[in-house]
Amino acid sequence: MGKSGEKEAPPTEPPVPRDGGGAGDGGGDEAEDERSFEEIGLDPRLVRALSKKGVEKPTPIQQVAIPLILEGKDVVARAKTGSGKTFAYLLPLLQKLFSSSGSKSKVAPSAIVLVPTRELSQQVRTEVLSLIELCRVQLKAVELTGGADMGAALAGSPDILVSTPGCIRKCLSSGVLQPASLSDSLEILVLDEADLLLSYGYEEDLRALKAHIPRRCQCLLMSATSSADVEKLKKQILHNPFILTLPEVGDVKDDIIPKNVQQFWISCAEHDKLLHILALLKLELVQKKVLIFMNTIDMGFRLKLFLEKFGIRSAVLNAELPQNSRLHMLEEFNAGLFDYLIATDDSEIKEKAKANDENQGQRKKSRKHAKAKLDSEFGVVRGIDFKNVHTVINFEMPPSVAGYIHRIGRTGRAYNTGSAVSLVSPKEMDILEEIKSFLGEDENKESNLVPFPLLTKNAVESLRYRAEDVAKSVTKVAIRESRAQDLRNEILNSEKLKAHFEANPRDLDLLKHDKVLSKKPPASHLRDVPDYLLDPKTQEASKMVKLARAAMGKCNPANKQVTKRKSRKSRDPLKTFTVEAPKRAQGGGNKVNQRDGDHNRKSKKRKSVD
Ligand SMILES: Nc1ncnc2c1ncn2[C@@H]1O[C@H](COP(=O)(O)OP(=O)(O)OP(=O)(O)O)[C@@H](O)[C@H]1O
Numbered sequence: 001m002g003k004s005g006e007k008e009a010p011p012t013e014p015p016v017p018r019d020g021g022g023a024g025d026g027g028g029d030e031a032e033d034e035r036s037f038e039e040i041g042l043d044p045r046l047v048r049a050l051s052k053k054g055v056e057k058p059t060p061i062q063q064v065a066i067p068l069i070l071e072g073k074d075v076v077a078r079a080k081t082g083s084g085k086t087f088a089y090l091l092p093l094l095q096k097l098f099s100s101s102g103s104k105s106k107v108a109p110s111a112i113v114l115v116p117t118r119e120l121s122q123q124v125r126t127e128v129l130s131l132i133e134l135c136r137v138q139l140k141a142v143e144l145t146g147g148a149d150m151g152a153a154l155a156g157s158p159d160i161l162v163s164t165p166g167c168i169r170k171c172l173s174s175g176v177l178q179p180a181s182l183s184d185s186l187e188i189l190v191l192d193e194a195d196l197l198l199s200y201g202y203e204e205d206l207r208a209l210k211a212h213i214p215r216r217c218q219c220l221l222m223s224a225t226s227s228a229d230v231e232k233l234k235k236q237i238l239h240n241p242f243i244l245t246l247p248e249v250g251d252v253k254d255d256i257i258p259k260n261v262q263q264f265w266i267s268c269a270e271h272d273k274l275l276h277i278l279a280l281l282k283l284e285l286v287q288k289k290v291l292i293f294m295n296t297i298d299m300g301f302r303l304k305l306f307l308e309k310f311g312i313r314s315a316v317l318n319a320e321l322p323q324n325s326r327l328h329m330l331e332e333f334n335a336g337l338f339d340y341l342i343a344t345d346d347s348e349i350k351e352k353a354k355a356n357d358e359n360q361g362q363r364k365k366s367r368k369h370a371k372a373k374l375d376s377e378f379g380v381v382r383g384i385d386f387k388n389v390h391t392v393i394n395f396e397m398p399p400s401v402a403g404y405i406h407r408i409g410r411t412g413r414a415y416n417t418g419s420a421v422s423l424v425s426p427k428e429m430d431i432l433e434e435i436k437s438f439l440g441e442d443e444n445k446e447s448n449l450v451p452f453p454l455l456t457k458n459a460v461e462s463l464r465y466r467a468e469d470v471a472k473s474v475t476k477v478a479i480r481e482s483r484a485q486d487l488r489n490e491i492l493n494s495e496k497l498k499a500h501f502e503a504n505p506r507d508l509d510l511l512k513h514d515k516v517l518s519k520k521p522p523a524s525h526l527r528d529v530p531d532y533l534l535d536p537k538t539q540e541a542s543k544m545v546k547l548a549r550a551a552m553g554k555c556n557p558a559n560k561q562v563t564k565r566k567s568r569k570s571r572d573p574l575k576t577f578t579v580e581a582p583k584r585a586q587g588g589g590n591k592v593n594q595r596d597g598d599h600n601r602k603s604k605k606r607k608s609v610d
Contacts, residue, residue, distance in 0.1 A: 034057060034058075034063070035058070035063055036057055036058070037050060037057065037058055037066075037091075040058060040062075040063055040066050040067050041066070041067055041070050042066060042091060042092075042095065043095045043098060043135075045098070045135040045136070045137065046091055046094065046095060046131065046135060048134070048135075049130075049131050049134035049135050050087075050091075052134055053130070053134070055087070058084075058087075059083055059084035059087075059088075059414055059415070060083075061077055061079040061083050061084055061085060061088050061244060062084050062087055062088045062091070064244050065077050065088040065089065065092075065244055066088060066091055066092050068242050068244075069088075069089060069092035069093070069096075069218070069220060070092045070095060070096070072218055073218070073241070073242050074218060074219045074220065074238045074239050074240065074241035074242070075089075075220050075221070075241055075242050075243075075244060076220075076221045076223070076230075076234055076238065076241045076242070076243045076244065076245075077089070077220070077221070077222050077223070077244045077245075078223050078224070078225070078226050078230070078243070078244065078245045079224070079244070079245075080224060080258065080409075081224045081258065081406070081409040081413075082258060082260075082385075082409055082412065082413030082414055083414065084414050085192070085222045085224075086124065086127060086192070086222075086385070087127075088222070089113075089190050089192070089220045089222060090113075090124070090127060090128060090131065091131075093111055093113075093160075093188050093190065093220075094128070094131055094132070094135070094137075094139070096187070096188065097110055097111060097139055097159055097160070097187075098135075098137055098139075100187065107157055107178065107181045107185070108157070108177060108178065108181035108182040108184065108185040108186065109157070109158050109159060109160060109161040109182075109185060109186070110159050110160070110185055110186065110187045110188065111159065111160045111161070111186075111187060111188040111189070111190070112160075112161045112162075112163070112168065112186065112188075112189050112190070113128075113160065113161070113162045113163075113190040113192055114163065114164065114165050114168070114189070114190065114191050114192065114197065114202075114206075115162065115163075115164060115192045115193055116164060116193050116196040116197050116200040116202070117164065117196075117200070118145060118164065118323055118327070119323075119326065119327060119330065119384055120192065120193060120384065121143050121144075121145070121162050121163055121164060122143060122327050123330075123384065123385060124162045124192065125141055125142070125143040125162045126331075128141040128160055128162065129141055139159045139160065140156060140157070140158040140159050140160070141158060141159065141160040141161075141162065142154070142158040142160070142161060142162070143161075143162045143163065144161060144162070144163035144167045144168065144171065145163075145167065150167070150170070150171055150174075150176050154171070154176055154177060164202065164205075165197060165202040165205035165206050165209060166202060166205050168205065168209055169204075169205040169208045169209060172208065172209070172212065173208075179211075179212045182212045183212050183213075183214045184214075186212075186213060186214060186217045187216075187217060187218065188217065188218045188219075188220070189213060189217055189218070189219045189220070189237070190219075190220045190221075190222065191219070191220070191221045191222065191233060191237065192222045193222065193223065193224070194221045194222060194223040194229075194230050194233050195223045195224060195225050195226075195227050195229055195230050197229070197233065198229035198232065198233060199229060206233070206236070206237070207236075210236060210237060213237070215239075219237050219238045219239070219241070221233060221234055221237070221238060221241070226245065257405060257439065257448075258405070258408055258409045258411075258412045259412075260412030260413075260415075260416065260417045260418060261392075261408050261409075261411055261412035261417070261418050261419065261420050262417070262418075262419045262420070263408065263419075263420045263422075263439075263448055263449040263450070264419065264420065264421045264422070264449070264450060264451065264452035264453075265421070265422040265423075265424050265432060265449055265450070265451060265452065266421065266422070266423050266424065266451070266452045266455060267424055267451075268423055268424070268425065269425060269426070270425040270426075270427065272460075273395060273396075273423050273425065274302075274303065274306050274467055274471050275460060275463060275464055275467040275468070275471075276423055276455070276460060277292070277303065277307075277393065277395055277423065278306070278307070278310060278463055278467050279455055279459055279460050279463050280393065280421065280455060281307065281312055281340070282310055282312065282463065282529055283455075283459055283529065283534065283538055283541075283542050284542045284545055284546060285454045285455055285459075285538070285541055285542060285545055286390075286391040286393070286419065286421060286545065287390035287391050287418075287419065287545060287548065288339040288340075288390060288391070289333070289336070289339045289340070289341070289386075289388055289389050289390060289391075290339060290340050290341070290389070290390070290391045290392075290393060291341050291343060291386055291389045291391070291392050291393070291410050291411070292314070292340065292341070292342045292343065292392075292393045292395050293342075293343055293344075293392065293393070293394050293395060293396070293398065293407050294342060294343070294344045294395050294396055295344070295396045295398070295399070296344060296396075297316070297318045297320060297344045297483065298476075298479055298480075298483065299344070299395070299396065300316040300318060300342045300343075300344040301316055301479045301482050301483045301486070302474055302479050303342055303395060304316050304342055304482070305474045305478060305479065305482055306470060306471060306474050307340070309470045309473070309474075309523070309526055310466075310470070310526050310527060311526070311527035311528075312340060313338060313340070314338070314340035314341065314342050315329055315332075315333070315338060315340075315341055315342065316342045316343075316344065316486065317329055317330070317333075317341055317342065317343045317344070318343070318344040319344075320487060321487065321490050322490055322491055325490040325491075329341075330384065330386070333386065333387075334385075334386065334387040334388075335387075336387075336388070341386070342395075384410075385413065386410050386411075388416070389410055389411040389413075389418060390411060390418050390419065391411065391418065391419050391420070391421060392407055392408050392410055392411045392418065392419075392420040392421075393420075393421050393422075393423070394407060394420070394421070394422035394423060395423055396423075396428075397422060397423075397424060397428040397431045397432065398431070399431070400431075401431075401434055401435050401438045404422075404431075404435050407420070408420040421452055422449075432449075435449060436449050454538075454541035454544075454545070455538075455541075456535060456537050456538055458535040458537075458538070459534065459535060459537075459538040462534065462535070463529070466525075466526060470526065
């Protein structure tokens with residue numbers, strides 16, 4: 001493990017969930033199998049803080065990772081997107097610092113969390129700050145962003161540093177962070193979204209940092225996928241770690257398909273996509289909040305302007321915007337200040353689409369390709385925890401299966417459920433077929449990706465005239481002007497945001513990003529859909545969606561999930577994964593049966609945590 005005094009110790013028994021007596025598939029009472037945060041050894045202050053956040057019970061990756069980390073083990077956690085990896089490392093990290101804080105005067109941080117992007121760095125720091133505040137403990141966490149103020153950020157000796165490897169290296173080489181002090185103080189290093197760290201070009205930076213990581217430092221590596229990059233990092237930085245992983249390495253599908261997401265598609269002509277999305281949103285046939293994916297920024301603004309005319313406000317999140325604006329937009333959306341976010345990642349997607357077209361034949365042959373591509377796609381949204389997104393809409397299909405999986409993984413996170421609706425034009429049928437085949441559809445098997453049942457032809461046609469009329473008014477010039485105007489606004493705002501947030505880090509409601517860009521307000525006949533336009537089936541569907549929303553507001557998402565999870569017990573990757581004990585301890589990196597805790601006897605055996 002790299003921690004002095006532990007090297008020769010016998011392997012610590014991994015945490016053993018209470019045995020419900022079943023074999024792990026079907027039948028047994030799940031409640032009995034699940035351990036609470038208290039039972040896995042979490043500090044009561046953290047348990048109370050989580051409860052205030054509505055988090056009542058640990059996800060499976062947390063059940064296993066937290067006790068191991070508390071014991072000081074190096075851990076590699078590979079769990080699918082949305083499975084709760086952030087708390088899996090953050091909670092024990094904080095708990096360890098609770099007891100060590102104030103023990104000696106340090107000039108460098110005790111814990112460093114490395115992430116690949118600034119968005120993620122801010123997301124993690126916000127989570128840390130909120131836990132510290134709720135626990136009422138004296139810990140200081142800062143985010144290093146690489147600007148001229150790095151020295152100021154490090155003044156006052158923060159306990160926790162969240163940053164990218166590039167920034168840390170800059171600090172070390174400029175002397176803002178003294179290498180010797182770091183070696184002296186560092187107790188925990190986390191590599192979050194590790195699968196992206198190398199693909200984002202941080203290899204050199206990590207190598208530079210490695211020289212200053214003391215041997216006793218506990219290292220944790222979190223990743224949504226297993227890849228050659230993750231393996232490389234594991235070998236470079238960690239020491240004989242416990243490996244917590246999802247079912248069957250190589251079983252690509254089980255590994256990455258979000259199981260809490262119902263998947264639908266709607267067939268429509270390319271030129272009817274605006275009409276269809278209008279029907280979905282205006283007739284309230286999908287649950288809010290909604291994240292809409294496009295392949296180009298222009299198309300994103302086209303949709304924004306189009307929806308505005310019908311009184312539907314949205315914001316366009318894209319790589320072109322200044323970073324402060326992007327971060328603030330994400331915060332506002334997460335805080336529920338607006339319901340519709342359009343996300344684009346155009347240049348990257350275009351390039352990949354081109355490459356994909358060229359490789360299409362090859363791609364069909366290899367499903368593994370999809371998994372490999374997960375690592376490099378969707379930089380703007382990858383790893384971002386969009387809170388409470390109930391629906392993901394693919395206005396345009398992504399160029400690859402991997403892109404699709406990433407997009408739909410923005411909903412149905414942790415114990416929540418969600419839906420994904422894809423608008424598919426004839427020329428996108430190929431990718432739809434590819435996705436279906438990846439999901440495992442064949443003649444004998446029920447499909448996971450089915451036609452959307454709530455949108456009738458009548459409902460669509462009732463809006464056609466208005467939609468086509470408005471769509472014509474959203475010209476290329478209007479799009480270009482709006483896009484430029486939005487960018488100008490955001491650049492101006494970005495400076496204000498920076499200054500303001502330095503002074504008021506918790507203030508969200510400063511500048512709205514879903515502001516109307518068109519010069520005229522929406523006409524009232526477009527804003528309100530008269531009842532006579534709606535057929536009874538659509539009215540019924542809309543009512544159902546509203547009722548479901550009301551019900552969701554009332555019930556605890558964690559409780560709600562219990563029923564659902566029972567029926568999926570054997571397949572749910574949130575519930576089933578393996579633990580591989582350190583090689584020395586286990587005699588060769590064997591997987592551990594967690595259910596009966598008998599990891600010495602039953603090596604190399606898959607287990608069910610529940
Ligand atoms: N035990 C829990 N109960 C309920 N919600 C939880 C729990 N743990 C985490 N969450 C919530 O689930 C969401 C997803 O968690 P998180 O971002 O940690 O997932 P992740 O595994 O890191 O995903 P990704 O790989 O996409 O970054 C977050 O909003 C988080 O607050």
